[in-house]
Amino acid sequence: MTKTVLILGGSLAGLHVAHALLRKRNKDLKVIIVSKNTHLYWNLASVRAIIPGQIKDEAIFKPLSDALSRYPKESWELIIGTATAANLEEKAVEVAVSDGTTRKVAYDQLVMATGARSAAPNVPWKAADSYEDTVKILHDTAARVKNAQHIVVGGAGSTGVEVAGELGHEYGKTKEIILLCAADKILGGDSVAAAAAHELKKLNVTIKYGARVAETRTTPEGKTHVVLSTGEALSTDLYLPTTGLLPNTEYLPGRYLSADAGYRRVLVDEFLRVQDARDAWACGDVVSKPRAGFLITQKQAANVARNVELALAGREPAVAKDPPADIFACSVGRDRGAGRINSIRLPSFAVWLAKGRTLGMQRVQGYVDGSVA
Missing domain, CATH: 3.50.50.60 (FAD/NAD(P)-binding domain)
Structure with a gap:
């Protein structure tokens, strides 16, 4: 049966x-x-x-x-x-x-x-309600990134750090990139937080600590006002939330x-x-x-x-x-990274080699041909 x-x-x-x-x-x-x-x-x-x-x-x-x-x-x-x-x-x-x-x-x-x-709606970090919607959100985000001169990334978890790193690698010398962190350390205070922050600094990314987003408002001119819990407001061409x-x-x-x-x-x-x-x-x-x-x-x-x-x-x-070990790896741009295996810190080059170089895209074929299992 x-x-x-x-x-x-x-x-x-x-x-x-x-x-x-x-x-x-x-x-x-x-x-x-x-x-x-x-x-x-x-x-x-x-x-x-x-x-x-x-x-x-x-x-x-x-x-x-x-x-x-x-x-x-x-x-x-x-x-x-x-x-x-x-x-x-x-x-x-x-x-x-x-x-x-x-x-x-x-x-x-x-x-x-x-x-x-x-x-958050209309961000490409996870699949949307359909393939067509996901592709559209991804393309729309890329177009907005290209046109923006000032970009704020909300949330300093691994996704936020990786987004800020990619933006800094490509545009750190030509656009202003700000990463908002609600706490006093990025990556939830992980032991590699300082190393990741150091790599972001090299890419001209500004990290703003104690910056919890309270609300956002879109202006008639197309800008976004990001209001923090402290009452401070940032005006930006593009706000990319990564939290939650x-x-x-x-x-x-x-x-x-x-x-x-x-x-x-x-x-x-x-x-x-x-x-x-x-x-x-x-x-x-x-x-x-x-x-x-x-x-x-x-x-x-x-x-x-x-x-x-x-x-x-x-x-x-x-x-x-x-998994046999607690592995945490965070790419920071296309040639940097921060990570650890259990409590052993990995050099930036090792994280790039293991993750940042391809972001795992070489594994995609395994999900197509079944070799992943």
């Missing part, structure tokens, strides 16, 4: 799990992926893609159908749509399909990998979610199984445990794929393993 694995989300985590299952060539298994986007988006490179002429669309957008078409047609289905309601007791999910219809999809095993979205990720978990009943106001992630146990549910798993940014990050997502996806296989075979799950 054919078993159905329903994967919600066609990005890094969801596609990884799909490849891991489909590569087994199990004739009694069907994998259904629900994705709001027709394409995989390598959003890790979005910080550089906003610099005009640096990255072509085809390098960071890959059709999901190309990634799945290598498997027998009867073993998979791709539904372009959005999960709107999940009933984990009945083991079924309602999906709003892109053609305007609604579909109820039953499953034997459910994988939730719907990721997260940017809290919101897990895409609205389709789940509240009892499966954390109580964090505005940040309701999926609660999972040591197996990455959804707490108080059966035959349901979650990985990636919807979990954000221990934090959101590519290497963590990749490891979680491998763990979930393995436990889904065990569940289908009627066996007990295995405890999910964390």
Whole structure:
């Protein structure tokens, strides 16, 4: 009897799990992926893609159908749509399909990998509601970057630092680049914060500490007034907010979610199984445990794929393993970076070599040909 694995989300985590299952060539298994986007988006490179002429669309957008078409047609289905309601007791999910219809999809095993979205609208750090929307936002942002003479980046987490670094590398001598940091250290006070700040200084990026954004207002002239909690206001040609990720978990009943106001992630146990549910798993940014990050997502996806296989075979799950080391790497422009492995600081060149040189774009092909799994 054919078993159905329903994967919600066609990005890094969801596609990884799909490849891991489909590569087994199990004739009694069907994998259904629900994705709001027709394409995989390598959003890790979005910080550089906003610099005009640096990255072509085809390098960071890959059709999901190309990634799945290598498997027998009867073993998979791709539904372009959005999960709107999940009933984990009945083991079924309602999906709003892109053609305007609604579909109820039953499953034997459910994988939730719907990721997260940017809290701010119209920024390209995460995929938008469709491939077309994502491309438009990315292109529009690049055009605004090109035309702006004064740019303010809001938020000094890893995305904000990388955005500021890319802007500083390209325009540090010709445009004014300001990075707003709400605290007294960037990168959440990580041990590499001082090193990253030093690299930004070399790129002529000004870091403004204790600068929490209270509100923004657009003027009739097209400028943005960025008002800080101190009352100070900055007038800029372009404001790029990078703060806040919101897990895409609205389709789940509240009892499966954390109580964090505005940040309701999926609660999972040591197996990455959804707490108080059966035959349901979650990985990636919807979990954000221990934090959101590519290497963590990749490891979680491998763990979930393995436990889904065990569940289908009627066996007990295995405890999910964390990455072997706590690695933090932040690129700062196209030839600099700051990072560490556990508590060991990495030289700037090593971070450039490992991440900043390509922003991981060499890994994209693995998600297309399945070798990632």
